[in-house]
Amino acid sequence: MGTMRTTSVADEVLRAALELFAAQGYANTSVQQIVEAAGVTKGAMYHYFSxxxxxxxxxxxxxxxxxxxxxxxxxxxxxxxxxxxxxxxxxxxxxxxxxxxxxxxxxxxxxxxxxxxxxxxxxxxxxxxxxxxxxxxxxxxxxxxxxxxxxxxxxxxxxxxxxxxxxxxxxxxxxxxxxxxxxxxxxxxxxxxxxxx
Amino acid sequence: MGTMRTTSVADEVLRAALELFAAQGYANTSVQQIVEAAGVTKGAMYHYFSxxxxxxxxxxxxxxxxxxxxxxxxxxxxxxxxxxxxxxxxxxxxxxxxxxxxxxxxxxxxxxxxxxxxxxxxxxxxxxxxxxxxxxxxxxxxxxxxxxxxxxxxxxxxxxxxxxxxxxxxxxxxxxxxxxxxxxxxxxxxxxxxxxx
DNA sequence: TGCCACAAACCGACTGGACGGTATGAACCG
DNA sequence: CGGTTCATACCGTCCAGTCGGTTTGTGGCA
Structure with a gap:
């Protein structure tokens, strides 16, 4: 289950990013927006993405x-x-x-x-x-x-x-x-x- | 001649903006870069563009x-x-x-x-x-x-x-x-x- | 022609806020 | 305990737009 969670965090972030980038553009989307839409925090996101x-x-x-x-x-x-x-x-x-x-x-x-x-x-x-x-x-x-x-x-x-x-x-x-x-x-x-x- | 100058400022700004936007993208280009490339100042630019x-x-x-x-x-x-x-x-x-x-x-x-x-x-x-x-x-x-x-x-x-x-x-x-x-x-x-x- | 009044053009230091990224440490797990 | 996974507060930077002030041009007037 631990592994499930780690992947699901990264996946949720990617899903949210995809949605927001497509809707608003990359430059107009803040990291904060992404993590909020994904239901995680910045710390979690920066743990999986650099x-x-x-x-x-x-x-x-x-x-x-x-x-x-x-x-x-x-x-x-x-x-x-x-x-x-x-x-x-x-x-x-x-x-x-x-x-x-x-x-x-x-x-x-x-x-x-x-x-x-x-x-x-x-x-x-x-x-x-x-x-x-x-x-x-x-x-x-x-x-x-x-x-x-x-x-x-x-x-x-x-x-x-x-x-x-x-x-x-x-x-x-x-x-x-x-x-x-x-x-x-x-x-x-x-x-x-x-x-x- | 006065009229010449006013249009040439706006034109130069547009020319520089075109060049920079195409090369670096809109979001990656600052207004400062544009006016420097155009050889004018921010004040001049904001006089012609809102x-x-x-x-x-x-x-x-x-x-x-x-x-x-x-x-x-x-x-x-x-x-x-x-x-x-x-x-x-x-x-x-x-x-x-x-x-x-x-x-x-x-x-x-x-x-x-x-x-x-x-x-x-x-x-x-x-x-x-x-x-x-x-x-x-x-x-x-x-x-x-x-x-x-x-x-x-x-x-x-x-x-x-x-x-x-x-x-x-x-x-x-x-x-x-x-x-x-x-x-x-x-x-x-x-x-x-x-x-x- | 010389002077003044007024407006348009222009200057550039400054601000206010947004935002990417980080530092610190807690909780949890093996 | 050692390491992974996260939470939170915070920092430094960057930058669009502003604003008070200055210069340049223009028309009127004596």
Missing amino acids: SKDDLLFAIYERMLSLQKRRLDEITAKGGSAEAVVRAVCEDVVVTSIDFLREGTIFFRSQHMLTTERQKEVKRRRREYHDAFAELVTRGQAEGSFRDDIPVSVLIANFFSDVHYLPHWYSAEGPEDKTEVAEQLTALFLRGIRRSDD | SKDDLLFAIYERMLSLQKRRLDEITAKGGSAEAVVRAVCEDVVVTSIDFLREGTIFFRSQHMLTTERQKEVKRRRREYHDAFAELVTRGQAEGSFRDDIPVSVLIANFFSDVHYLPHWYSAEGPEDKTEVAEQLTALFLRGIRRSDD
Whole structure:
């Protein structure tokens, strides 16, 4: 039970921080607010986290790990580049909708991290980016993807959709998340597919 | 000449604020830093701006006005929905690249404004959004755009590209801005165009 | 032209409060 | 007892915004 408590304190703090950062922004949220919302005290919080920006990083870390893991799992299943890309895209859209608040914080508050941690985040995102780029390159080699537009632009065209989700998608809105995932993926694939126009 | 000086102080402050907000973020930039970078004093600055967040809003205001004006100009020229959409898209990408720093600040720091000003910004963006949506709807009526995907998703698919530019486009990079504009627009149009797959 | 009155532009030291982080020690546990 | 887990009071810093005062420009008047 002792172990239960220790983890539950850290978890409650992270949960509260996530909520408040998403609602008010990182800079507008004080440590005091967080610990009050979590039902703990500052002393407890600083026992598990070394600083305020440590909280931010912990939130990022969770999301980065999750996304990379899912990408690897899907890629490992194998298949044509197009099939893999489709599966990856649909999955990342759904996942991003499940973690909308994390996304909001992520894209807003990266620059509030220390320089080292920003580098770490960039490194992790680059891993993801490069793995995805390899899929696209493979698709070009297989002849299913166009090669008249730079890969960097093609990739930006998809990442942008994921990036933008927190800005428009609403859980209360009419759109279903799996439908949106299929639609955005379809749009991306139609754009990237080789065809004679 | 007196008039020259007054405007140049306000302009210098805005210029410095733009630079610093983009480089360090709004919350990490002190008013003192801004006025030093602008070569003026706090007193001078507070003579022209009522608060720090007034600076932020002024930056937004400039960009919002510019974009809306350009949209209206292009729409006014007339033409098929597809032609107008193409022109609008290419223009907004180029403009957004010209104002990359503004975009960086915009998407990062909106939530640092007062509630009223956030509303004002949202209202202005909605104006733009609705004008664009009308173009898309017209394109559907003309039979050139698909109608099997909600307009909101189609629009998000394009706005996301614009939104994402500050995150990947580099002026020193290999891509030319007009080329990128054409490429992103082509990808969007291919996605939105009605066709029998 | 020289002088005055008034206003706008500008200066910069100061303040009041918020906030991240710490120091100290109590309770509890093995 | 030694170490972990927390509670509480406190500290030092930073910073947006202010305010009394000074300079600069401007129009009127003799």
